[in-house]
Amino acid sequence: MDQTTKLSFANSFFGRSIGKKQLMAVTGLVLYGFLIGHLTGNTLLFKGAEKFNAYAEFLQSLGGLLVLVRVVLLVCFVVHIFLGIKLTRENRDARPIRYQVKKDASNTSFASKTMIYTGIILLIFIVVHLFNFTLLIPKGEGFNTFEMVAGLFSFPAYVVYYVFSMLVLGLHISHGLQSAFQTFGWNTPKFMPCIKNLSSVLGIVIAVGYISLPIFMFINHGGH
Ligand code: HEM
Incomplete structure (x- = not known):
């Protein structure tokens, strides 16, 4: 396949065959599922080193399955970020004239207007998080993951950086979930208020859950 064919294939794949918004919504929902799973597992930090390390070892013992999950996550991250930037650019270029922006702004929420910025902050967070928690750490047999988390x-x-990032995460996903429902056309006028409330409540619950972890670790295990 030469360069032009490759480009036109990518263009038709991301542009037409499967709608960009649909792909954005599907990858967003997969990442949302990961966020819930990751938070659930991490709440074992509250139970202490033994329970949390057993969980970390269990994850490592999954071997091939863990690799598969990592690959799926990585693909979802990359596609979600790539399409997020592409859609933002397209929307900006399609915007007619400046004074009409004000009119649009009246019916879009703060969370929706800031999706690209909160997304960029989260991208930086994930890179920092992965380098600190996984990529730069040689995790051999009997590695004490709890100690590592407590140390950081x-x-x-x-802790402040994590709390800030998790507030941004809450804002991003509260609009993201609602937006995914909209993309799939599940936002009938009857259910729309309910979906909006559900997205906001879940966004708050997930953000508070993640925020509680660094604060708990700092207060209870930060002084070693
Ligand atoms: C304060 C909250 C968080 C804590 C305490 C935490 C903790 C951890 C720990 C301990 C690991 C390493 C697991 C291991 O290798 O055994 C990890 C990996 C990871 N975390 Fe987090 N995390 C937090 C928030 C987040 C958030 C908000 C995201 C996504 C936006 C995220 C995404 C990831 C990813 C993608 C990995 C790599 C998973 C893998 O290696 O398979 N984490 N996290």
């Missing part, structure tokens, strides 16, 4: 969250600035 013993720095107040690091």
